[in-house]
Every structure is written in structure tokens, then in C-alpha cells.
Amino acid sequence: MPRSNRPALVVAAVSAFALLAAASAVTNPLRAAETTPRPAAPAPGATAQATRPAAPAANPREESGKHPDGTLAFRVRLNAAGQRHGDFTAYFPGGKKVQEKSRYDAGKLHGLRATFDETGKPLTDETWYEGRLVFPKSTKLIEATRAQILKDTADYLKAHPPALPKGGPSLQSYGEALVRLRTYRYLCDIAWDVGYDDNYIDLCQHGAELMAMLNELTHTPKKTDGVSDEFYAKAKQGCGSSNIFTSSNIVASVDAYMDDSDRSNIDRLGHRRWILNPRMANTGFGAGPGKFSAMYSFDSKRENTPDYDYVAFPPRGYFPANMFRASQAWHISVNPKHHTVSTGAKMTIYAVDQKLKRSAEPLELNYQNVNLDPFGISNAIIARPKTLPLRPGAMFEVVVSGLTPRGDQPKEISYFVAFY
Structure with a gap:
């Protein structure tokens, strides 16, 4: 107990009914501005040079698929190496209602990925970076x-x-x-x-x-x-x-x-x-x-509990800064079906920049511990930074090591936390 x-x-x-205060505006750190450069204006007095009409661009290669009924299932461009590169759109059977919109870079998901139900209601709104899901939910x-x-x-x-x-x-x-x-x-x-x-x-x-x-x-x-x-x-x-x-x-x-x-x-x-x-x-x-x-607190009667990799607080992705305090401990509890946790497990927390690059050194901790008692999930890897720069826009990478994986699970877990 x-x-x-x-x-x-x-x-x-x-x-709790004040939870709906408008969130601070957040700029997605992975969304770069896309601009088309304008041609430079000729210098005063310069004579315009005749130019040969540009040759028409070759049609980019595409990959597409069809549903069993023959309607379009998805379409995406490919680069010269045959990798998905550019906008990806998937459709429900019938080929008209959009099921997914995402973007690839050299064969990897990179940027925003959104999925929808058949009424057009958004189901997910994710941010990917070089094939890795970093922010599962947008603000x-x-x-x-x-x-x-x-x-x-x-x-x-x-x-x-x-x-x-x-x-x-x-x-x-x-x-x-x-x-x-x-x-x-x-x-x-x-x-x-x-x-x-x-x-x-x-x-x-x-x-x-x-x-x-x-x-x-x-x-x-x-x-x-x-x-x-x-x-x-x-x-x-x-x-x-x-x-x-x-x-x-x-x-x-x-x-x-x-x-x-x-x-x-x-x-x-x-x-x-x-x-x-x-x-x-x-x-x-x-x-x-x-x-x-x-x-x-002792209720465990949920039927068909969804599988999970871990439960963490603060969790992976965006998190409201006004629901956390710098003095609070961080923790992760991994699914016992996926990993065995020993007292040698460790949590390390790095500040990261807008390109998700780690700082040279992790945050100094003033507390760390591993607890294996069955409070809900029967493990917790705990750490508390000595000083936490908690502000909207602050981002961190959490790295959890010292785990013993089951099956093909990773030996190390890492995820990003972004306060807004």
C-alpha cells in the first residue's frame, strides 16, 4: 500500500474545469519554413539576356496502391533511389476520403503525420523525425x-x-x-x-x-x-x-x-x-x-487493457507546463511483458535544442531510485533534476538504460518531452 x-x-x-485555458502558441521545432526564392531583379541599366525555354521537368516517379475494389489506396512520390520522398496520402475504399496525410524524406517518415476517420475527424496528429515518432500528439x-x-x-x-x-x-x-x-x-x-x-x-x-x-x-x-x-x-x-x-x-x-x-x-x-x-x-x-x-486506487478491472511499452510522467511528447513543477520527480514504468527491470536501471535527462540535439552533459540529479513494488505497474525508474529549466518551449530527451529486454525489445528506451 x-x-x-x-x-x-x-x-x-x-x-479541473479550468483545464481549457488556451495553450501557449507553440512552433513545431521540426517544421521548417518552405519558401521559393525569387529571381534577382536585373541591375539598373543592364540589358536583359535572351534565355532558352526551360525543358519540361520529367514526371517524378510515384508509388501507388489500390484497394480490392480497384480504387486508389495511397500515392507517394519516390526519389531517384526509389525511396518514398515527399507527400504521402492514403484513402479509404472508394479513393476519395482521405485516411492519412504524411511526409517522407529518403524513405523515412519525417514531419507531420495525420490520420482521420471516414467523417474527416482527426484521429492522430503526430510529428516524426527521420523515421522516429517524437511527438505523438500535437498541442x-x-x-x-x-x-x-x-x-x-x-x-x-x-x-x-x-x-x-x-x-x-x-x-x-x-x-x-x-x-x-x-x-x-x-x-x-x-x-x-x-x-x-x-x-x-x-x-x-x-x-x-x-x-x-x-x-x-x-x-x-x-x-x-x-x-x-x-x-x-x-x-x-x-x-x-x-x-x-x-x-x-x-x-x-x-x-x-x-x-x-x-x-x-x-x-x-x-x-x-x-x-x-x-x-x-x-x-x-x-x-x-x-x-x-x-x-x-486498487481497482484493476479494466477489460482488454491495451498493450503499452511504458508509462512515464512527464510523458513522451508535448505536455502543459502548468501541470508540472520543477520540484517534481520524473519516472518511467516499463511493461513487465517487454522488459525486466533491476535496481541497476537508470534514467538520464538531457536538454535538447530545436533540432533535438542533446546538450553536452545531462541534467544534474538530486535524486534517483528504482522501485520494484507493485504500485499499479511493478517497477518505477525515478529521477529528479537538481535544476529544471521549466518553461514553455523547453525540450528534453529521456534515456532509460540498464533494462533487460524480452524478445526483440530494445535494451535502451529514449523519448522526448516538450513543455508548452
């Missing part, structure tokens, strides 16, 4: 999805209103906390449609109320006078199966669990890892009349 956050970890509440797509999460959560609560305990959080607080939770999961590339379970809410509410009676933050509360056996059984299970927090503000609690970088929690980041458990399907919150709250 995760140990408790200390009061020093309490952070100011940030309304535009991230902000659009955050807006969709807000709407979907409101619709979900209308269709599945949680059983509100007497004296517990308001429906608005439940909504804001769930939006916050879902947003973190979306940004970290795991299934984000977590819902509420009324039984979990009931257990957390009992746990929060008992902690208020005891005036103690604890996963193992003692029975006190005036508490029935039934109440105590629920409270004990609620405290023992939850992240717990020294405030009744359940929205602020989600941010505190994701921070998790105080002295008593940084060695394992257990609260954060429970929130980012890929198998989580439902949760619940409870808040007592005093200064304590709980979030149910």
Missing part, C-alpha cells in the same frame, strides 16, 4: 481532447450520477476530480475513460470520516468509540485500498498524488503510479468533515 502524503504535500486546488489535438474530456465527463455524470454520501463532496467536485484524473491519464497515453463505482465511493467516504474522527492520516485506522463494526469495516477497507490526502479538497488531491515528490513518497511514487495504472477502470472519492480525503 502507498504510504501517506504528509501535510507539506498539500497543493492549492486547481479547478492542438491535446487541447481539443481536453475539451472533449470535459464534455464527456459532464455527459457521463448525467448518465451515471454517483451516489453522493451525506456530508461528502459535491457533484461538481466529483466532476472536477474525475476530469483531472482523466486528463493526466490521457496525457500519459493510457486509457482515460475511468468512471465511478458507488461501492468505492462509500468505502472512501467511511475512511475519510474515520480519519477525521481520529485526526490522523492513516491506511490502518483504529476503531474508536461510537463507531459500529459495520462502519469500521468499511472505513478500514477504504483507508487500506486508497490514496489518502491531508485535505478534504478531492480536486487538489489528484494533483498532490501526481506530484508525490515529498521526502516520504519520492522513493516509490506509489500514489502517482496507482493513478496511472493502465488496468484501472473505476475509482471513488470520499472526504470527511475535517481535513482528510481518500481516492480508491
